[in-house]
Amino acid sequence: MDENGKIWMDGKFVNWNDANIHILSHVIHYGSSVFEGIRAYDIDGNVGIFRLKEHVQRLFESMKIYRMNISYTPEEISDVIKETIAINNLKKCYIRPVVYRGYGTFGVDPQKLPVNIAIAVWSWGQYLGDNAVEKGVDVGVSSWRRLAPNTLPSLAKSGANYMNAQLAKLEASENNLDECIMLDIEGFIGEGSGENIFLIKDNIIYTPAISSSILKGITRDSVITIAKDLGYEVVQEKIPRELLYVADELFYSGTAAEITPIRTVDGIDVGNGKVGSITKSIQSEFFNIIRGKSEDKYQWLDILD
Numbered sequence: 001m002d003e004n005g006k007i008w009m010d011g012k013f014v015n016w017n018d019a020n021i022h023i024l025s026h027v028i029h030y031g032s033s034v035f036e037g038i039r040a041y042d043i044d045g046n047v048g049i050f051r052l053k054e055h056v057q058r059l060f061e062s063m064k065i066y067r068m069n070i071s072y073t074p075e076e077i078s079d080v081i082k083e084t085i086a087i088n089n090l091k092k093c094y095i096r097p098v099v100y101r102g103y104g105t106f107g108v109d110p111q112k113l114p115v116n117i118a119i120a121v122w123s124w125g126q127y128l129g130d131n132a133v134e135k136g137v138d139v140g141v142s143s144w145r146r147l148a149p150n151t152l153p154s155l156a157k158s159g160a161n162y163m164n165a166q167l168a169k170l171e172a173s174e175n176n177l178d179e180c181i182m183l184d185i186e187g188f189i190g191e192g193s194g195e196n197i198f199l200i201k202d203n204i205i206y207t208p209a210i211s212s213s214i215l216k217g218i219t220r221d222s223v224i225t226i227a228k229d230l231g232y233e234v235v236q237e238k239i240p241r242e243l244l245y246v247a248d249e250l251f252y253s254g255t256a257a258e259i260t261p262i263r264t265v266d267g268i269d270v271g272n273g274k275v276g277s278i279t280k281s282i283q284s285e286f287f288n289i290i291r292g293k294s295e296d297k298y299q300w301l302d303i304l305d
């Protein structure tokens with residue numbers, strides 16, 4: 001991360017190292033934040049933000065679920081995101097808007113507290129390690145389940161949800177794995193700690209339905225769109241764990257992980273242990289768009305002037 005950068009906080013740009021909040025802020029004690037992770041790419045020398053509108057919309061939906069209100073519209077937040085990239089002079093970056101309950105009263109009740117917002121941008125490479133996108137990753141099914149329905153809402157991208165994700169990620173690291181797969185409370189496949197999952201069996205593409213306590217990923221939606229346009233059948237339903245072990249291909253999708261193939265699950269090779277042809281064809285469509293190598297036919301990129 002570039003510590004010479006500027007971070008936007010509640011209407012002002014502040015120096016990277018001055019972007020602080022009070023230790024008694026509600027968010028620190030009770031996990032009361034919602035946020036987004038967005039990527040911007042270098043498209044022939046211009047900055048192209050990937051699916052900005054959908055990410056900002058999801059941020060506002062997360063806020064709505066938690067009854068958090070800010071005095072900015074989605075359009076204004078989108079403009080500030082663009083301004084933050086420009087002021088930091090970045091051609092490609094990761095973008096992190098975060099809305100959080102701040103400092104004022106103490107105790108769980110958030111009603112009298114300010115709702116603050118900050119936006120930071122920085123350069124970020126491959127999330128699951130060098131060459132993960134090309135070679136694939138080794139993963140395991142976690143002993144930790146995803147959030148049970150009607151406990152913490154998984155459709156809201158909230159900081160608190162990532163306490164669950166951290167447990168599973170830590171367990172994966174302790175087992176020398178690159179990432180985990182969490183099952184939902186009923187034992188059906190859920191998602192990774194920061195990725196959705198896709199499974200291919202007999203040329204049909206499966207991904208868990210949103211009823212399996214997943215985040216409704218924007219990359220997931222992009223994969224579904226690309227796959228259908230390539231002529232594949234895409235099924236969103238509850239998926240039994242054991243399909244992981246007999247799948248022909250598996251991959252993760254996510255803003256940070258982009259499209260990362262999975263080569264082993266619990267030590268078992270996925271298919272023949274090599275990146276599969278359907279995964280490759282979806283990756284190629286996706287990467288061609290975000291690298292500006294093919295036409296942005298879905299209008300997913302917001303190009304900065």
Ligand SMILES: Cc1ncc(COP(=O)(O)O)c(C=O)c1O
Pocket residue numbers: 037165191192193194195196214215216217218219220253254255256
């Ligand atoms: C738990 C979880 N699932 C899925 C995703 C993928 O979502 P998206 O493609 O919108 O980044 C993410 C990343 O944001 C995540 O944190």
